[in-house]
Amino acid sequence: MITESNSWTLPVLQEAEDIILDMAENYLGFDLYPTQTEIITSEQMLDLYSLTGLPLCYNHWRYGKRFVGNQQDYFGGKTGLAYEIVPNTNPVRSYHMDTNNTVIQFMVMAHVTGHNHVFKNNYMFTDWTDADFIVDYLRFAKDYVRECEKKYGSEKVEQVLDACHSIEQNSVDFHPRHRKKDDDKPQPIYDEMWDTLLPPETEDENDNIIGEENLLYFLEKNSLVEEGWKRELMRIVRKLAQYFYPQMNCKTLHEGAASYSHYHLMTKLYEDGHINEAFYMEFLHHHSNVIYQPDYGKRMNPYKLGFEILMDIKRMIKDPTDEDREHFPDVVKQDNWKQYMLHIFKNYRDDSFISQFLSPHLIRKLGLFKIEDYDERNWQVTEIHDDKGWKEIRRDLANTYKRSNLIPTVRVKEVQKRNTLVLQTDDNINQKEAEKVLKQIEVLWGNGEVYLQIEDGDLIYGKI
Amino acid sequence: MIVDRRKNFKGKSSPNRRKFIERVDKQIKGKMPDMIDSKGLSDDKGVDVVVDGIDEPSFSKSSPYDYKIINGNDQFTRGDKIPKRLVGKGNNPGDGGFERGKIKVRITKEEFFDYFFDDMELPNIEKINMHTEDSKKYKRSGFSKDGTPNRLDVVKSFRNKMGRDLAIAKSLDKKIEHLKKKLKDDHSNSEDIKNEIERLKKIRNSIPFMINTDLQYTRFEKKPVPSSTCKVIFIMDVSGSMSEDDRRMAKSFFMLLYIFLNRTYNNVGVYFIRHTGEAELVDEKEFFGGNMTGGTRITPAMKEANKVIQDNMNVSEDNIYIAQCTDGEVFSSDTVNAIDFMKERLLPKLQYMWYLQINHENSLGEYGETLYDYYRKQGFENFSQQKAKNKSDIWKVFKKIFKK
Numbered sequence: 001m002i003t004e005s006n007s008w009t010l011p012v013l014q015e016a017e018d019i020i021l022d023m024a025e026n027y028l029g030f031d032l033y034p035t036q037t038e039i040i041t042s043e044q045m046l047d048l049y050s051l052t053g054l055p056l057c058y059n060h061w062r063y064g065k066r067f068v069g070n071q072q073d074y075f076g077g078k079t080g081l082a083y084e085i086v087p088n089t090n091p092v093r094s095y096h097m098d099t100n101n102t103v104i105q106f107m108v109m110a111h112v113t114g115h116n117h118v119f120k121n122n123y124m125f126t127d128w129t130d131a132d133f134i135v136d137y138l139r140f141a142k143d144y145v146r147e148c149e150k151k152y153g154s155e156k157v158e159q160v161l162d163a164c165h166s167i168e169q170n171s172v173d174f175h176p177r178h179r180k181k182d183d184d185k186p187q188p189i190y191d192e193m194w195d196t197l198l199p200p201e202t203e204d205e206n207d208n209i210i211g212e213e214n215l216l217y218f219l220e221k222n223s224l225v226e227e228g229w230k231r232e233l234m235r236i237v238r239k240l241a242q243y244f245y246p247q248m249n250c251k252t253l254h255e256g257a258a259s260y261s262h263y264h265l266m267t268k269l270y271e272d273g274h275i276n277e278a279f280y281m282e283f284l285h286h287h288s289n290v291i292y293q294p295d296y297g298k299r300m301n302p303y304k305l306g307f308e309i310l311m312d313i314k315r316m317i318k319d320p321t322d323e324d325r326e327h328f329p330d331v332v333k334q335d336n337w338k339q340y341m342l343h344i345f346k347n348y349r350d351d352s353f354i355s356q357f358l359s360p361h362l363i364r365k366l367g368l369f370k371i372e373d374y375d376e377r378n379w380q381v382t383e384i385h386d387d388k389g390w391k392e393i394r395r396d397l398a399n400t401y402k403r404s405n406l407i408p409t410v411r412v413k414e415v416q417k418r419n420t421l422v423l424q425t426d427d428n429i430n431q432k433e434a435e436k437v438l439k440q441i442e443v444l445w446g447n448g449e450v451y452l453q454i455e456d457g458d459l460i461y462g463k464i
Numbered sequence: 465m466i467v468d469r470r471k472n473f474k475g476k477s478s479p480n481r482r483k484f485i486e487r488v489d490k491q492i493k494g495k496m497p498d499m500i501d502s503k504g505l506s507d508d509k510g511v512d513v514v515v516d517g518i519d520e521p522s523f524s525k526s527s528p529y530d531y532k533i534i535n536g537n538d539q540f541t542r543g544d545k546i547p548k549r550l551v552g553k554g555n556n557p558g559d560g561g562f563e564r565g566k567i568k569v570r571i572t573k574e575e576f577f578d579y580f581f582d583d584m585e586l587p588n589i590e591k592i593n594m595h596t597e598d599s600k601k602y603k604r605s606g607f608s609k610d611g612t613p614n615r616l617d618v619v620k621s622f623r624n625k626m627g628r629d630l631a632i633a634k635s636l637d638k639k640i641e642h643l644k645k646k647l648k649d650d651h652s653n654s655e656d657i658k659n660e661i662e663r664l665k666k667i668r669n670s671i672p673f674m675i676n677t678d679l680q681y682t683r684f685e686k687k688p689v690p691s692s693t694c695k696v697i698f699i700m701d702v703s704g705s706m707s708e709d710d711r712r713m714a715k716s717f718f719m720l721l722y723i724f725l726n727r728t729y730n731n732v733g734v735y736f737i738r739h740t741g742e743a744e745l746v747d748e749k750e751f752f753g754g755n756m757t758g759g760t761r762i763t764p765a766m767k768e769a770n771k772v773i774q775d776n777m778n779v780s781e782d783n784i785y786i787a788q789c790t791d792g793e794v795f796s797s798d799t800v801n802a803i804d805f806m807k808e809r810l811l812p813k814l815q816y817m818w819y820l821q822i823n824h825e826n827s828l829g830e831y832g833e834t835l836y837d838y839y840r841k842q843g844f845e846n847f848s849q850q851k852a853k854n855k856s857d858i859w860k861v862f863k864k865i866f867k868k
Contacts, residue, residue: 013466039468050480062520064484068569091465098470158483166522295536298552367537371546373530378545384537397533408523428526436521 002274008102013037016106019274023265024113029338030261032116033131034091037109039098045085046070048095052244053087056138058145058236060161086115088247090131103282106275107262114261118254121346124246127176134243141236148229160230163440164216164237169407171216171238172245212412214238215423215441224419224446234444249403252350256306260341263287263307295367300397309353310341312362323360331357355398360390368393410452419448422459429454438462484518485569491515492571493579511576514568581724581866602684611681624678629671636668694729694783694815695776696721697769700751701790703740703760710822714789715752716858717820721787724866729783735772739765745772760793762802762835770810779813786810786817792834799838811844818865819849 002019003012017037024030040048050067051057085095094112096105119125149157164171212218216238220231247254266287270280293304313331316324317340320332334340348356363385370383370393383389383396399405408427415421421441434452439462441450451459485492495513532551540546571579607617640661647657698718700711725732736751737743740758743765769786777784811817821836839849850861 010466010468017466035465037466039466039470041470044469044472059479059483061480061483061487061518064480064482065518065567067481068484069567154483165520168522170523293535295538296534296546296551297536300533300535366535368533368535369537369540371532371534371551374545376548378547379532379551381540381542381544381546382531384541389542393533396531400533406525408525410523425523430524430526433521433524436519437523440521 001276002106003102004276004279006101006103008105010039012102013039013105013109016274017109019269020106020109020113020265023268024110024117024261027268027338028113028261028264029342030113030117031121031342032092032113033089033120035094035112035116036091037094037096040095042097042099045095045097048085053085053095054138055087055089055093055135056142057240058138058142058161060145060165061158062165086112086119087134088119088125088129088131088243089135090120092116092119092131103275103279104286106269106279107266107283107286110265110269111258111262113265114258115254117261117342118250118257118345121342122246122250122253122349123347124250124349128173128246129243137239141240144232144236148233152227152229157233159443160233161237163443164234166437166440167215167410168237168241170410171214171241173214173217173242177217209412210414213409215410215412216241216444218412219441219444222415223444224448225444226446230444246349249349249351249401252300252302252306252401253345253348253353254306255302256310256353257341257345259287259291259303259307260310293366305354308362308366309357310344312359313337313340313344313357315361316359321361327359328357350401351398354401355394358394358397360385360387363390363393368397370396413453419446421445421448421450422453423451424453426455431460435460435463485571485575487518488515488567488569489579492569511573512568512570514566516566577723577727581727601687603687604682605685605687606683607680608683609677609680611683615681615683617680617682620680621674621678624680625674628675628678632671633668636664640664640668693731693733693781694725694785695733695735696725696785696787697735697737697772698751699737699739699743699765699769699786699788701740701760701765702738702756703793704757705760705791705793706822710791711752713822713852713855713858714820716855717789717852717862718787720858720862721818725785733776735776737765737768737772739768743768760790760795761798762790762794763798763805766802766805766810770805770813773810773813783815784813785815788817788819790819790821790835792821792823792836794835794838796833799835803838803842807842807844811846814846816846816848817844819847820861821849821851823851823853 002016005012017035021032021035025032046067048054049070050063057063087093092112092115094109096108100108119131125131145157145161209218209222216234220234220238223231223234225231266275266280266283269275270277270283275283291301291304291307293301314337316328316331317334317337320328325332331340344353344357368385369381370389371379372382374380383392385393408425408429410423410425410429413422413424423438423441429452431454434454438450438452438460442448442462449461451461453459492513492515495515534551607620643657643661643664647654647661650657700706700714700718702711706714722732722734734748736746736748738746738751738756739761740756741761741764742758745768765788773779773784819835819839821834836849836851839847848865850865852858852861
């Protein structure tokens with residue numbers, strides 16, 4: 001028994017951490033980054049929350065806005081702070097609030113091993129992020145921004161950063177880029193060292209700017225602004241957006257893996273006699289809170305959906321039905337469910353995870369159904385969980401996790417007369433918001449005008 | 465590895481929070497008048513201001529999809545209608561206050577007053593006075609070879625030691641090298657040379673780690689600190705015509721003035737004179753509490769003020785101010801007397817004087833001129849007179865008086 005007391009001590013946590021990590025690696029087969037478990041106060045947790053878990057970042061008012069908002073909500077009793085917050089770094093920092101009791105601390109440690117394994121092994125993260133360097137890069141970014149503020153004034157810097165933030169979601173690469181080496185242009189020395197993208201495989205002579213969908217990349221290389229420091233800021237925001245891109249697309253897989261992990265590890269802790277029944281009961285209570293999903297809920301709780309799909313896969317491997325055999329032949333033939341989980345954690349992201357593995361059995365269990373807008377007061381049910389409808393439900397649910405469905409694709413159409421930038425999109429973009437964004441882009445473009453063509457319609461331009 | 469970071473609290477969000485507040489500060493300034501009365505100011509908790517959040521525009525789709533997949537189907541089949549109000553409840557932890565557009569920001573008392581007094585300053589503050597005895601401070605003043613162990617500057621001492629080390633060791637090493645060379649070339653006196661080398665090596669090894677002359681201590685000196693004192697006399701008419709509300713308004717005014725003075729001067733001494741037909745020096749409680757009746761005469765108040773100055777202050781050293789608050793109702797003969805007295809005896813002693821007249825609804829039309837009118841006719845130099853009708857006027861008036 002590690003302890004039976006609800007107030008923990010540092011040695012107790014250390015012992016638990018050792019056992020839990022060992023179990024994660026040997027019992028579940030996880031492959032983990034080294035872990036740093038950090039005990040923090042709720043104020044520190046608020047800080048981290050506003051920085052989305054990053055241990056540090058450049059200063060900007062939007063983090064202040066989130067901080068103030070979170071602070072008001074927390075002290076106003078509206079939300080509880082996350083039990084844990086875990087950034088994608090090596091070593092993984094697992095932040096624990098000191099007000100949590102022993103059971104929760106153990107549970108959080110177990111939960112974090114799941115996140116850890118996914119950060120280290122999932123293809124989206126291994127392709128697009130470098131957990132080893134991100135903290136150093138953030139330190140560079142923070143210092144660089146501060147230097148710029150000193151030299152050029154915080155108002156000017158803020159103006160540039162605000163503009164970059166407005167298009168950061170449209171500044172992500174989905175395919176490795178062939179990059180042109182700018183040998184004649186002075187590059188900051190941090191350039192190669194702190195790159196979080198993989199190095200290019202070939203070098204291409206002509207970067208084709210027409211059709212470029214990574215807006216900050218385009219602006220960094222082609223804008224008319226003279227100041228190099230503005231380009232470096234564009235680069236920084238772009239790199240951080242790239243770093244966060246996988247996390248946006250893997251939320252359900254991540255929380256599913258982490259919940260799977262805390263569930264199995266806490267159960268094993270109990271079975272092996274490391275914690276007593278009272279602890280285990282309390283854990284089960286917290287676990288059910290974590291995966292709670294209200295009926296007719298606005299959106300699916302990622303913890304719930306991810307966990308249920310993974311447990312359903314475990315069921316299919318251990319005890320398949322004919323229906324399972326019919327729809328998931330590759331799954332039912334597996335003989336080691338723990339191994340198969342590792343395969344899933346490595347090779348899938350939210351939309352592919354759901355579209356491959358959400359079973360009719362689980363759809364019935366969750367009671368999923370599809371509704372469409374009918375009139376002002378009502379929805380209309382258009383599909384339900386039966387044999388006729390479950391496939392469509394699965395497909396449509398997976399669709400809602402596709403990034404391209406949430407974030408419009410905006411690409412460069414052309415540059416006219418050297419100083420007029422025309423962008424284009426095929427999506428039905430919110431025009432009022434777009435006008436504000438275009439006004440921001442003008443700051444980054446330099447001395448010219450910026451237009452956006454929506455579908456085949458008229459050009460719109462920036463307005464405050 | 466377990467790391468306990470709780471003591472490390474550097475408040476990482478403070479610069480970000482400040483940046484955010486700077487962006488909304490125009491809005492905060494606009495809310496100033498409503499916040500003067502705020503309880504948070506008197507008990508240090510700070511005030512909450514609700515501001516519009518700042519826009520963070522981005523490209524977004526007008527309507528991502530026209531369907532929803534939801535859970536918990538217990539009764540519906542294709543074609544059924546489900547009321548919209550039933551759908552979409554549940555825990556949404558992401559929806560902080562700011563997503564609804566408004567944010568509640570808590571600002572501290574200091575921040576509040578920074579905003580409040582942002583573009584204001586006191587007039588005529590040249591007479592800043594140097595106290596001698598009770599405001600001397602110990603200030604750093606170089607180094608000395610003597611001192612107590614707590615004042616030891618370790619780094620400097622070590623530097624001295626290393627310097628000494630280098631000097632002595634180097635010269636010895638040179639000698640040893642020279643002798644070693646000699647030993648190689650010339651084998652005649654090898655015994656003597658070897659002994660000499662041994663001796664020098666012994667000396668070199670016994671160079672003391674630290675000696676007294678290495679030690680260096682920081683030095684402190686008592687230096688006079690220019691301090692500034694101001695003394696302010698609050699005069700309030702507490703006759704029957706001043707209602708509870710009037711007194712509360714006066715109190716707001718006096719309080720603001722007091723805080724403002726505190727920001728400029730190190731020490732602010734306050735004296736309270738209340739008057740009806742007679743005047744008396746009282747303490748704060750009696751000044752703001754107490755029910756009096758009677759008429760109103762100004763002269764006694766001014767005479768009392770003069771007495772307070774003579775008894776408690778040094779005109780050439782102290783910065784003296786008077787703030788007076790009445791409802792303006794006066795008798796002409798008394799007022800003429802008072803003004804003469806002020807002109808001759810009182811005003812020359814003052815840095816500045818402020819008069820605030822609290823006007824009532826149908827005030828004083830029948831009685832002719834108010835104190836405000838009398839003062840205005842005089843055109844005193846270091847003097848300002850204002851009128852206020854209700855609480856929100858206090859703030860406006862205050863701003864007007866002190867605008868840079």
